[in-house]
């Protein structure tokens with residue numbers, strides 16, 4: 001019996017239209033939690049628009065945070081809806097399903113609800129820059145009809161990556177590569193995972209950090225065997241810009257569109273996500289709003305590049321310090337960073353100490369002023385992240 005699933009991407013569209021007209025947006029309201037009580041109802045119709053059976057009450061809509069990227073390089077998080085399974089079997093006469101939530105309606109074709117748990121056949125694989133490397137980050141095609149067009153994108157991405165610190169150094173030059181996995185799109189501008197491949201490029205910089213992605217559960221299920229410990233990048237041949245992260249609290253692949261706004265470079269999303277796949281933490285802070293509480297309040301002590309220890313001498317990177325010492329206080333406090341603070345660059349290098357603000361919260365500390373794990377506008381990974389990547393891959 002075929003399973004029926006409403007993709008989270010469709011539920012996101014429904015919840016967004018229910019949100020429009022309400023004051024504020026996801027950033028300024030705790031709308032997802034507030035609206036979870038709103039019941040989600042579904043009805044089957046045949047091709048002539050006649051109702052089939054009774055209205056179904058479905059599980060309440062649930063949201064998880066996904067890492068999002070603003071056109072100005074800011075990294076943050078936005079709520080995305082989880083998939084919802086439909087009870088029972090597909091009625092023989094069913095043509096489409098009507099969903100209703102929060103006064104808004106959405107129609108979905110019956111075919112789009114039948115869940116497939118595997119990719120269609122084996123992928124065409126190609127390794128870049130060659131097949132003599134020891135680490136390959138998986139890149140999956142979505143929306144490409146032509147394998148060579150996709151491979152050209154991954155070749156370009158690999159070349160660019162190999163010119164970025166620390167991948168450009170002698171330690172990693174022999175190690176790092178990318179593996180391109182191609183499955184032809186199910187049709188022109190069609191996604192295997194319900195990703196938005198058409199639509200306008202929105203380059204306006206607002207307060208949010210928009211996400212662009214397909215159904216995360218669907219991608220994780222279908223791509224499981226092809227990912228590297230659950231990680232990898234789905235490269236979307238989309239006319240929109242942006243992407244989404246795949247990190248905590250769940251293991252999902254990341255997403256990036258090949259199109260970007262002026263001044264933006266989508267390849268930096270890939271670089272940030274490779275950082276995650278090698279064990280790096282996020283170094284940005286999320287606003288103190290209920291919608292971000294799941295990530296802000298996560299239990300956390302220390303990781304490779306974030307710590308709860310203010311004292312630099314207690315940080316995991318204590319052997320790399322070049323500013324600050326065992327004084328029991330952070331090198332740079334939160335107040336220090338007000339009013340256009342700039343890195344003093346001890347010895348002409350980025351500072352390494354403890355800088356307030358990391359792992360989504362003001363109370364945690366990062367090693368340096370700026371880093372690709374904090375912002376896509378940062379030119380490089382900080383020295384601690386670079387050393388971690390080298391140690392991990394070498």
Ligand SMILES: [Zn+2]
Pocket residue numbers: 283305367370371372373381382383384385
């Ligand atoms: Zn860093």
